Amino acid sequence: VESQGSSLLPRRKGRFRSGPCPHSQGSFNHLFYLSHPADDWKAVNEELQKACRYVIKNQTTGDRLKIRVVAVNEGGRSPPVALAEPVVVKEVADRPKVRLPRFLRQRYVARVGDKINLTIPFTGKPKPVVSWTKNGGPLDTKRVNIRSTERDSILFIRAAERDDSGVYEMSVKVEDFEDKAPLILQIVELPGPPASVKIVDTWGFNVALEWTAPKDNGNTEITGYTVQKADKKTGDWFTVLEHYHRLNATISDLIMGNTYKFRVFSENKCGISESATVAKEEAKILKTGIEYKPPEYKEHDFAEPPKFTTALNDRSTTVGYSTKLLCSVRGFPKPKIEWMKNQMIIGDDPKFRQICVQGICSLEIRKPGNFDGGVYSCRAKNDLGETVVSCKLEIKQPVIPEGDKK
Numbered sequence: 581v582e583s584q585g586s587s588l589l590p591r592r593k594g595r596f597r598s599g600p601c602p603h604s605q606g607s608f609n610h611l612f613y614l615s616h617p618a619d620d621w622k623a624v625n626e627e628l629q630k631a632c633r634y635v636i637k638n639q640t641t642g643d644r645l646k647i648r649v650v651a652v653n654e655g656g657r658s659p660p661v662a663l664a665e666p667v668v669v670k671e672v673a674d675r676p677k678v679r680l681p682r683f684l685r686q687r688y689v690a691r692v693g694d695k696i697n698l699t700i701p702f703t704g705k706p707k708p709v710v711s712w713t714k715n716g717g718p719l720d721t722k723r724v725n726i727r728s729t730e731r732d733s734i735l736f737i738r739a740a741e742r743d744d745s746g747v748y749e750m751s752v753k754v755e756d757f758e759d760k761a762p763l764i765l766q767i768v769e770l771p772g773p774p775a776s777v778k779i780v781d782t783w784g785f786n787v788a789l790e791w792t793a794p795k796d797n798g799n800t801e802i803t804g805y806t807v808q809k810a811d812k813k814t815g816d817w818f819t820v821l822e823h824y825h826r827l828n829a830t831i832s833d834l835i836m837g838n839t840y841k842f843r844v845f846s847e848n849k850c851g852i853s854e855s856a857t858v859a860k861e862e863a864k865i866l867k868t869g870i871e872y873k874p875p876e877y878k879e880h881d882f883a884e885p886p887k888f889t890t891a892l893n894d895r896s897t898t899v900g901y902s903t904k905l906l907c908s909v910r911g912f913p914k915p916k917i918e919w920m921k922n923q924m925i926i927g928d929d930p931k932f933r934q935i936c937v938q939g940i941c942s943l944e945i946r947k948p949g950n951f952d953g954g955v956y957s958c959r960a961k962n963d964l965g966e967t968v969v970s971c972k973l974e975i976k977q978p979v980i981p982e983g984d985k986k
């Protein structure tokens with residue numbers, strides 16, 4: 581028998597086990613008695629029990645206990661057999677405890693290929709039994725080597741792979757006492773490039789890009805993206821955005837007349853993806869700075885009802901001074917444009933000049949007179965729908981100098 585904390589545990593080679601345990605025959609039962617303080621025998625197990633092992637729990641430290649056992653069968657009780665010496669109930673000298681180093685209390689991050697050599701000290705007396713699990717199951721000892729000494733356990737991985745990531749748990753145990761500590765390994769590497777990148781719009785000196793997250797984040801979250809542009813003539817790449825968090829961007833200040841390509845890299849805590857994803861489309865910045873759409877996208881991708889991207893603004897002019905109303909419209913197929921004055925279609929009245937080029941529409945009102953004021957509207961219409969913008973035009977009387985009035 582040995583004493584552990586407030587429990588008494590039988591030793592593996594207990595004094596009561598000098599012969600084979602008879603419980604397999606089914607007819608023997610054991611009664612444990614305990615003496616406290618002396619010669620006052622009391623049963624500790626309320627029920628008879630068959631096992632030849634019993635833990636007497638919840639004892640008071642410092643007590644000296646005599647212990648004896650009686651075997652019972654249908655024929656009656658055997659004479660008791662007692663321990664030669666009383667047992668002193670002692671606190672465990674040293675309960676088992678994993679002393680997880682501070683840097684392992686949060687997840688431990690290493691890169692693919694790194695050597696992992698972690699020493700985890702523990703305490704406990706007598707020497708605890710050390711065991712490890714990974715994600716609640718057994719360790720793959722081909723990958724992970726564990727070596728334990730009296731004082732520590734070393735987890736060693738020659739060259740880490742992503743699959744070595746997981747929750748490892750180290751346990752130290754002495755009989756009923758156990759301490760466990762989790763150890764989270766995360767094996768990371770560079771991410772892959774974004775899954776796709778495309779140019780969604782080109783207007784003026786700007787290009788709108790959109791991309792999707794990489795298929796492979798390198799086993800750790802993506803921290804940002806790097807966006808580069810290249811003028812097709814030189815082919816040299818320049819970084820325009822770094823550590824950029826969103827999945828779309830507008831690249832501005834492009835140079836008129838150039839044709840650009842764009843590519844995007846992904847980034848995680850290991851660094852920037854080795855390759856980039858290049859947008860298939862190119863962006864040509866037209867001389868006029870007007871929207872350009874690569875022909876291969878006209879058929880499907882850009883079919884959309886008309887939409888005014890710039891509305892008409894109210895204006896005022898003076899009798900006799902020509903003025904222009906301006907708006908811009910997009911839509912595919914190319915919308916048909918009609919101008920109206922006070923809801924009446926203007927048609928080809930020579931007083932007005934209607935121009936619509938690359939989505940920029942203007943109505944010139946030549947030398948307006950008193951009756952040219954009113955509400956002007958521009959209607960854009962294609963197979964997918966129609967839309968209208970309007971504005972007010974005010975015609976002011978010219979200011980006649982005092983002297984000229986009569």
Ligand SMILES: *[C@@H]1O[C@H](CO)[C@@H](O)[C@H](O)[C@H]1NC(C)=O
Pocket residue numbers: 638
């Ligand atoms: C342990 O002993 C205390 C008092 O000695 C008692 O109150 C308690 O119920 C006991 N616990 C068990 C699990 O027997």
Ligand SMILES: *[C@@H]1O[C@H](CO)[C@@H](O)[C@H](O)[C@H]1NC(C)=O
Pocket residue numbers: 697698699
């Ligand atoms: C692991 O680290 C221990 C010290 O913490 C060192 O003694 C041992 O040599 C290392 N093992 C390997 C294989 O690097």
Ligand SMILES: *[C@@H]1O[C@H](CO)[C@@H](O)[C@H](O)[C@H]1NC(C)=O
Pocket residue numbers: 788828829830
């Ligand atoms: C990104 O896309 C959203 C939704 O389409 C849009 O509102 C936003 O303006 C875009 N951002 C940039 C920088 O282009």
